[in-house]
Structure formats: structure tokens, C-alpha cells
Amino acid sequence: MRLGIDLDGVVADFNSGWIRFYNRDFHATVTEDQITHWNIIPELTHFATMDEFWEWSLDLDGATLFRHLDPYPGAIEAALRLAESHDLAVITAKPASARADTMEWLAEHGFPTDEVHITGIHSPDAKPKVLADAYLDDGPYVLPHLVAERPEAAVHRFVRRWNSPVPGATDVHDWSEFEASVRRLASSREDGFHR
Ligand SMILES: [Mg+2]
Incomplete structure (x- = not known):
């Protein structure tokens, strides 16, 4: 995926x-x-x-x-595990002047991706333009756009103090919950494929 x-x-x-x-x-x-x-x-x-x-x-x-910035503990390790079976696309909203630093940060921390999308900080509707089977985001203004514009995708809210439940989004409290959700999605797709 x-x-x-x-x-x-x-x-x-x-x-x-x-x-x-x-x-x-x-x-x-x-x-x-x-x-x-x-x-x-x-x-x-x-x-x-x-x-x-x-x-x-x-x-x-x-x-x-x-x-x-520091990576959250375990985040890079979880991304590396996911990248063994899936393609990870970074979709991040940043000021344009942070472009080079974002690339350097990803390189320094060894984030496993071939694809980085930097969207503007004033356009929460820009992220759904990047297609994915599953999304993971914490932005309360971004998540409703992902749910509305990518109904076929599994949108995950990373539960944080600064967001609240979004209808249509799956809550995950940590990276291991996201990994479990991706595993379930992948195996249900396999089942659908073989049926
Ligand atoms: Mg965010």
C-alpha cells in the first residue's frame, strides 16, 4: 500500500x-x-x-x-518497519523556506521515503491531492479534508491533545496502533484480491 x-x-x-x-x-x-x-x-x-x-x-x-526537531521516540523505527512492505510518502505542511531543512532532517534521521510533498501552511485542503491508500495526520483542519476528498482511503487521526475525533477517521494513539491498522488493511485487501 x-x-x-x-x-x-x-x-x-x-x-x-x-x-x-x-x-x-x-x-x-x-x-x-x-x-x-x-x-x-x-x-x-x-x-x-x-x-x-x-x-x-x-x-x-x-x-x-x-x-x-527531535523525532518522537519509536517513530522512525516504526516507519522503517512499515517501509519493508509499503511505500511511504511524506505529506507535510511547511513554510516554503523550510524545504531544504525538511529534506535534511529526513535524511539525517533516515526516514524511509522516496517521496516528499511539502504543502503550504495556509492550505489544509492541499494534502488530499497527494494520493494514498492510508493517511496518518494530527491536523484538525487537515483530517476532515482527507476524509471528505479521499473517501476510498483509510484516514488515521494521530490522537493528540490538540485534536479531537473526526467522523470517518480512525483513531490511533501511537505508532504501534497505526502499524496494526495498516496490517489489517493490507490483509483485508489480500482477502478481497483472492476472493
Ligand atoms: Mg501535523
């Missing part, structure tokens, strides 16, 4: 990354458990808008924030 995999909030720990730099640069005390909904950053910081935040995020220690 072909799996469409989001990066931030799924493979890359975006929140711990920006909080680490923000607290360091502005002597702030933001904590990860304060991230309770999408686009909450202006409420927790001095940035008036997300655009101001994005602007700051593009030059941190000589690279964009995205270059500095």
Missing part, C-alpha cells in the same frame, strides 16, 4: 522543539502540557499571530525550527 505520512505532531516533535527555543530565547516558561489546541501559540507567547511565530521560527541557530 501507499501510506501518506505527516511529519509534525506525527514523526517530528514540533511542540517540544519550538518550546525549547522559545523558552531559551525569551526566558519564558511555556510547557508542553499547555498545548491543548491547534494554533494556541499566540495565546502562550508574545507573538500576536501565527505568522509572527513562523517568521521567528525560520532563523534559529542558523536554520529553521524544523531542522532542530
Whole structure:
């Protein structure tokens, strides 16, 4: 199968990354458990808008924030296991100026993909244009578009504090649940094929 995999909030720990730099640069005390909904950053910081935040995020220690993020524990290993039987396509929304850093990050961490799609941060409807049999995403504004525009695909919500159930999407709480769901999908397709 072909799996469409989001990066931030799924493979890359975006929140711990920006909080680490923000607290360091502005002597702030933001904590990860304060991230309770999408686009909450202006409420927790001095940035008036997300655009101001994005602007700051593009030059941190000589690279964009995205270059500095840590992978979630176990995410790369799970992707490597999935890639033994499936094709992984990265589908990630980023500022255009983070393109090179995204590629470098994927290379540094050995993410198993031949295909990277970088969609704009202001177009949550762009991800469904990349076809996949199954999607994994944490974005509350992205998931409904995937469900609506790819009804034939299995859309998975990576359950996070900043999203909530989306009708038509399957919830997974961690990578092993996603792997199990992909295994079930793959074997039901095999059954259908042989029937
Ligand atoms: Mg995401």
C-alpha cells in the first residue's frame, strides 16, 4: 500500500522543539502540557499571530525550527518497519523556506521515503491531492479534508491533545496502533484480491 505520512505532531516533535527555543530565547516558561489546541501559540507567547511565530521560527541557530526537531521516540523505527512492505510518502505542511531543512532532517534521521510533498501552511485542503491508500495526520483542519476528498482511503487521526475525533477517521494513539491498522488493511485487501 501507499501510506501518506505527516511529519509534525506525527514523526517530528514540533511542540517540544519550538518550546525549547522559545523558552531559551525569551526566558519564558511555556510547557508542553499547555498545548491543548491547534494554533494556541499566540495565546502562550508574545507573538500576536501565527505568522509572527513562523517568521521567528525560520532563523534559529542558523536554520529553521524544523531542522532542530527531535523525532518522537519509536517513530522512525516504526516507519522503517512499515517501509519493508509499503511505500511511504511524506505529506507535510511547511513554510516554503523550510524545504531544504525538511529534506535534511529526513535524511539525517533516515526516514524511509522516496517521496516528499511539502504543502503550504495556509492550505489544509492541499494534502488530499497527494494520493494514498492510508493517511496518518494530527491536523484538525487537515483530517476532515482527507476524509471528505479521499473517501476510498483509510484516514488515521494521530490522537493528540490538540485534536479531537473526526467522523470517518480512525483513531490511533501511537505508532504501534497505526502499524496494526495498516496490517489489517493490507490483509483485508489480500482477502478481497483472492476472493
Ligand atoms: Mg501535523
